[in-house]
Amino acid sequence: MFVRDLWYPVMWSEELKPGQLLARRVLDEPLVFFRSPQGDAAALFDMCPHRQVPLHLGRVLPGGQLQCGYHGLEFAADGRCTRNPHGGPIASGLKVRSYPVLEKHTLVWAWMGDAPPDAASIPDFGLMDERPDGLMRGRSYLHIAANYLLVADNLLDLSHANYLHEGILGLPEHSAAQVSVEQVGDTVTCQRFMPGVPIARMHDLMYRQDGQPIDMWNRVRWDPPGCLILTHGFARPGGADPFEFSAVHLLTPESEASTHYSYGIVRTPATQDDDTVAAEVAATRKFVFEQQDRLVLEAQQRMHQAYPQAAAAPVLLSIDAASVRMRRILQRKLEAIRV
């Protein structure tokens, strides 16, 4: 069950090339994305009403119509059939569902609901906009065979880094953090403060602390459906030389059991100035997300499918407070629909 009246961050804008068709399943519905000759993104239900062949097997015509690859029917971005080359009237049933699409903050967002779309409800990801100071760096896509809420749980509770990414992104000593969770409207923020702790390898690389103790904090901001900003902060013990960097994580359900996961990182002086450091940070992030998180999340998903009763009654810990808030917000939205 998904909340439909939301903007879903389906892909990075740069993934949708002019003149190409890109198929991506969203909320378990097959969608095909393409651009008009003017560059505007559009999305249609990815099935021709004539013979049910996926439209992404066709092509975009110079005029911007999507032509079915089987018998040449043409559809406009709003889903109307604009041409049947075999003659005869165009039956009223010859149309395809069209989805509102917006581009903002270097992402393509699709509105999956029946209610009128509300552009203002896209959360602020202005930190991803290209900026004169060139601090933006790196956008990636990852497919994970797990429900998007399991990925969001993972990101809302960074204590997992102390074990799953031990030595690389966290250390067991970080588990004695001071944690606070705050909710404003539908935005949940989780903060962790860890004074005078040893530093893990990737952060040492970026902060050049050479293994000395440090004050460390992080801040995770979540907005529906699965739009997160993670900010990591460091300072010399006592507060000198503070430094922060941010990463964005954007989750869209492909199905109940799989997720489109877009992630990006904002440049830091260390990664900006030193190509070797930048390459090692990028490789480490890729390893951590694709090998460690994905392995655990996909195993968790399989257990949830095999043992739905255990999945519905997890034994919660203090570290799960933000996750509980997130699930309550989504649950309330689902119930609002049913009233």
Next chain:
Amino acid sequence: MFVRDLWYPVMWSEELKPGQLLARRVLDEPLVFFRSPQGDAAALFDMCPHRQVPLHLGRVLPGGQLQCGYHGLEFAADGRCTRNPHGGPIASGLKVRSYPVLEKHTLVWAWMGDAPPDAASIPDFGLMDERPDGLMRGRSYLHIAANYLLVADNLLDLSHANYLHEGILGLPEHSAAQVSVEQVGDTVTCQRFMPGVPIARMHDLMYRQDGQPIDMWNRVRWDPPGCLILTHGFARPGGADPFEFSAVHLLTPESEASTHYSYGIVRTPATQDDDTVAAEVAATRKFVFEQQDRLVLEAQQRMHQAYPQAAAAPVLLSIDAASVRMRRILQRKLEAIRV
């Protein structure tokens, strides 16, 4: 749901080698085919009644019996158990269902029904018989993960070539064809006439028109369950130098979602006289069927399974008239059984 009281064209005769067992699933039933010492083809349900091991894992004995590979029970072509090497009486339950099999027109046909088989109901494919003029060429087998009716739809409506095989076998200009559909008994024939049109690459190769406009026509004959002859004709504008060649397409359901697809082509002067042309025509046909048609048909099948309501209510076009006839004929046969 399949019509059972029909001859199904299961394989080319040359595929069934003497002394070998060939397993092929037909109408979702596992069958094993083999030949007697005299060369007669036979088919049994592919499961030993003792321990349910597939009989195709055994072997054909010199006397023509099929010996189970697990414990050596022997079965005759009519399904009776003729020997239990471990002693004791042969229980009445030790038998296997046998299917009537015929060879005609270089094909092995199996009768899947309970009604007495009617050899005369095999449609005429005499054009495939070996002939003194040596005009026969090329028999191939293709497995397609789609219902056999989707493959038949594809063949009954050749307008799809104008888009799916654009440039190779058809052109958008061919969509303005004059189409007529005719039904005689259970035989449906669809004819298309396209005067003064440009010629596509493979046909140019065979007809040596060097890209000049041409008069073009084709004729598709369908007989139950999925036995088709496609004839393509060409002439200089006005009617000079007429030329025709034919291809046969024989479909047997493996299951509701997959098809055994046998296809063959009758030689033409161009392909007979010029080995280079013949090789290019064969390679083009293989590419078109295996890469283009199969891709679309298997995607269509997946959509039909995901969206059965859309599959049951396609928005039909004028080009679908022959397909509608075919489905009515098969539906009538199915209903006749239920009365």
Next chain:
Amino acid sequence: MFVRDLWYPVMWSEELKPGQLLARRVLDEPLVFFRSPQGDAAALFDMCPHRQVPLHLGRVLPGGQLQCGYHGLEFAADGRCTRNPHGGPIASGLKVRSYPVLEKHTLVWAWMGDAPPDAASIPDFGLMDERPDGLMRGRSYLHIAANYLLVADNLLDLSHANYLHEGILGLPEHSAAQVSVEQVGDTVTCQRFMPGVPIARMHDLMYRQDGQPIDMWNRVRWDPPGCLILTHGFARPGGADPFEFSAVHLLTPESEASTHYSYGIVRTPATQDDDTVAAEVAATRKFVFEQQDRLVLEAQQRMHQAYPQAAAAPVLLSIDAASVRMRRILQRKLEAIRV
């Protein structure tokens, strides 16, 4: 449906290395095996009650606790949570099911029932214990995608070797054996005597009969759930130079449709004295089990799933007497539970 109050032979002791976690599904339940610092084997249900991640993705701590790889919760061998590094009380629900485990006869046995485990009920496999005479040789593991009873049927009725392994382990002439089946308690023994028969290749290799006729016998002992000893015997016609060797076969259901199959062989003078013969015997056994038996058993399993009615009503032969005994014993145990 499995009999739970039994010891299951899950793996060879040597497979469970100190400091490692080994996941193995037993009776369709995910289990994780590990050793204490003292070397004692333990087994837990392979799922953390916090976030349902498999525990085998964690690690064994130096103190012997199993640490979850996601958030660092620690569990003792009895399933209690002994540490939550994130603080707060340890909720009563933070525990994992623990399974009694024993090591005996070079195997790890797990008790899957709720009744108190009875160590004395492990059948005698003393022939596998390491002995001063060094007659033990070779332990292997094989995964078979078939119900464990189909594998046991195979082993209880060695007449299949005359066809499935024809020439290698048996010959059609062996089918005229004198067979007797005996049951003592829950132990079934099947004996076959074949006087004056030709010898198959692998046995000739071990017995050096050079293809001359021989007196041959074998004896299969089965104990629940799937613990078998096969003894093969040979003598010159009339009884001179008798020779026996034994192999053990231990079956544990992974699921209703798959089996953990552990097999081992006891050394013989021929294989002990001649490395070339030993290597050929080992390679032959591997080929026979992995290529021939597995092929047939997995095909049989697929037929049983496709045709459950045929599977439930096999046409039995005289050679199936021991298999019938086995199934009755297990059926009686299942019914005893339900009373």
